[in-house]
Amino acid sequence: MLNLTIDGKKVSVEKGTTVLHAARKLGIEIPxxxxxxxxxxxxxxxxxLVEVVKGIKTGLTTSCTCLAEEGMEVKSDSPRVLESRKLxxxxxxxxxxxxxxxxxxxxxxxxxxVRFKREDKECILCGLCVRVCQEIIEASVIGxxxxxxxxxxxxxxxAQSDVCIGCGACSSVCPTEAIKIKEMFDKRILETWHTELExxxxxxxxxxxxxxxxxEHLKEKIELPEDIFEICxxxxxxxxxxxxxxxxxGAI
Amino acid sequence: MNDKMKRKVDLEKVINKYKAEKGGIISVLQxxxxxxxxxxxxxxxxxxxxxxxxxxxxxSIATFYTAFSLKPRGRHLINVCLGTACFVKGGxxxxxxxxxxxxxxxxxxxxxxxxxxxxxxCIGCCSLAPVIRIDEDAYGRLKQExxxxxxxxxx
Numbered sequence: 001m002l003n004l005t006i007d008g009k010k011v012s013v014e015k016g017t018t019v020l021h022a023a024r025k026l027g028i029e030i031p032x033x034x035x036x037x038x039x040x041x042x043x044x045x046x047x048x049l050v051e052v053v054k055g056i057k058t059g060l061t062t063s064c065t066c067l068a069e070e071g072m073e074v075k076s077d078s079p080r081v082l083e084s085r086k087l088x089x090x091x092x093x094x095x096x097x098x099x100x101x102x103x104x105x106x107x108x109x110x111x112x113x114v115r116f117k118r119e120d121k122e123c124i125l126c127g128l129c130v131r132v133c134q135e136i137i138e139a140s141v142i143g144x145x146x147x148x149x150x151x152x153x154x155x156x157x158x159a160q161s162d163v164c165i166g167c168g169a170c171s172s173v174c175p176t177e178a179i180k181i182k183e184m185f186d187k188r189i190l191e192t193w194h195t196e197l198e199x200x201x202x203x204x205x206x207x208x209x210x211x212x213x214x215x216e217h218l219k220e221k222i223e224l225p226e227d228i229f230e231i232c233x234x235x236x237x238x239x240x241x242x243x244x245x246x247x248x249x250g251a252i
Numbered sequence: 253m254n255d256k257m258k259r260k261v262d263l264e265k266v267i268n269k270y271k272a273e274k275g276g277i278i279s280v281l282q283x284x285x286x287x288x289x290x291x292x293x294x295x296x297x298x299x300x301x302x303x304x305x306x307x308x309x310x311x312s313i314a315t316f317y318t319a320f321s322l323k324p325r326g327r328h329l330i331n332v333c334l335g336t337a338c339f340v341k342g343g344x345x346x347x348x349x350x351x352x353x354x355x356x357x358x359x360x361x362x363x364x365x366x367x368x369x370x371x372x373x374c375i376g377c378c379s380l381a382p383v384i385r386i387d388e389d390a391y392g393r394l395k396q397e398x399x400x401x402x403x404x405x406x407x
Contacts, residue, residue, distance in 0.1 A: 140306030145315040156311040157293060163307070 004072040013068050020048055020063040028076055031085070031105055033092075033175045034126030035064045039135045044126045045175075046088040047105065051075040060084055086111060095119050099176035122178035125151055129170035129179060137169050139217070142193060155193045166190060166197035166211035183208075202232035209233070262287070263295060267302045277303060277313055281320055289325040326361045326368035328406045330386050335374030337381040346382050347371065349396040353403060366407070 001012045006023050013022045018041065023030050033045035043062035050063040053073040060081070063074075075081060089105045094116035096102055102124070127144065130153060134140045141164040145154045155161045166188045171179035180191040186208045188197045199208035200215060209232035219229065231239070266283045270276035277299065284295050291314050300307040314320045332347045347358060350369055354362050361368040375385055380392025386406050391398070 134306075140308055143306075143308035143312045145312055147316045156296075156307045 002068050002070045002072075004068050004070070004074065006074040007076055015068075017068045018064055019050060019052070019061075019066045019068055019072075019074055022068050023050075023063060023074070023076055030063055030076055031108075032064060033101060033105075033124065034128050036128055036132070036173055039128070039131040041065045042127050042131060045092070045124060047085060047092075049081055049084050049088065051078050051081050082109075085109065090114055091116060092124050095121050096124055096176055096178075098122065099124065099178075101175045122176055123153060123174075124176055124178075125153065126175060127153070128173050128175065129153060132169050132173050137165070137167055137217075138221075139163050139165055139167075142170065155195065158194065160195050161193055164190065164193060164195045164197070165213040165217045166195070167214050167217075202235055203230045204235040204239075205232060207232050207234070263298055264302065267299060271303065277305065277310060278317075281310070281314060285320050289327075290321040290323055293322075324361065324365060326365050328367050328387055330367055330369050330384060331372045331375065332358070332369070333373070333375050333381070333383045333385070334371045335378065337378035338374075338383055341381040343382040345396055346384060346394050346399065349399045350384070350403075353399055367403075 003012045009026050011022050011026050030048045032048045034042055041064040043065040048063045049060050051058050052061055086109045090111050092102045093106050094114045130143055133142050141161045142153055142155055145152055168181050171181050182189050186199050188199055188211050197211040200210055200212045201208050215229050267280055270279045280299055285291055296310050300310045334343045354367055356362055356369055358369050358371050382394050383392040391402050
């Protein structure tokens with residue numbers, strides 16, 4: 001176990017714990033945008049900055065990527081930390097003025113105006129979608145392209161992807177709702193990734209409910225009875241409640 | 253064996269050379285870029301397949317480094333320096349002259365694939381400002397009227 005102090009409060013955590021987790025254990029709230037428990041930390045959004053005291057030196061670092069050390073002293077609410085976080089959010093707000101989560105943070109931090117050139121982007125380049133697609137879905141469809149001011153999240157050649165299964169995990173984790181997915185009858189259209197996928201229809205009700213490619217991917221990954229992939233969630237629920245009903249009325 | 257097939261064989265040789273190395277992708281891309289002057293879509297797809305890495309990873313690297321080009325490049329690469337010294341000494345005017353002479357803008361390549369024109373920030377010989385570099389040769393203390401003559405040397 002490692003012992004460290006955060007905002008004057010002592011906490012002991014296991015080796016390999018991040019400062020962010022240690023703080024959460026103490027109930028200290030640190031804002032995050034690019035952090036997600038399911039994937040490896042990345043330190044991209046800079047919103048979770050904290051001050052770490054090392055001897056006579058103190059430095060700012062992202063708490064989501066900083067591992068706890070024995071005797072470490074962390075400040076999460078010093079004026080320097082709060083000022084720096086505020087600046088980060090102001091920069092994000094200048095880039096994505098319409099992103100709800102960014103607007104929320106700005107409101108909480110008391111940011112009134114943006115001093116920087118406003119853009120109308122939706123993506124804050126936190127890479128959460130990239131990590132989910134790579135680590136959880138294991139499809140590696142999207143990634144960062146170009147660099148510096150031209151950096152973007154894209155598919156290879158900015159064209160329809162052969163490997164995208166259309167699961168939409170990228171869209172569901174995106175903190176700024178930058179990834180647009182819509183469904184049109186028998187197709188799922190991932191506009192942001194220039195990709196269209198055919199949907200499969202439910203054997204019972206005929207509703208188109210899941211991309212064919214996602215089913216193939218699932219079949220490879222987990223062993224489940226074949227027919228489970230044939231019917232939609234609604235019909236599954238109905239057949240299940242039907243069965244329960246039968247049990248209760250003594251039909252089985 | 254047609255031209256396209258020959259290329260493919262060569263590519264595979266290059267890929268196999270670096271296959272075992274960690275971080276071999278960059279070495280492979282460098283060599284392909286050197287051989288063909290650019291990285292084609294097919295080349296990147298082949299590299300991804302043979303090295304067993306996701307295509308997006310190869311594409312990310314190829315777009316990250318300015319040393320790689322995704323479009324065919326000219327036989328001669330013209331770098332116009334716009335670093336501080338050259339900028340003050342009128343590097344922009346040299347660039348304008350080159351753009352007029354070649355009929356292309358910075359970052360583009362002439363139709364017959366003879367020249368590619370790029371700007372750079374300092375090539376390390378500020379005393380020669382304004383300076384341009386064509387392939388390995390540097391031309392310093394340039395004036396606009398000297399440009400056509402220099403271009404003639406690199407056909």
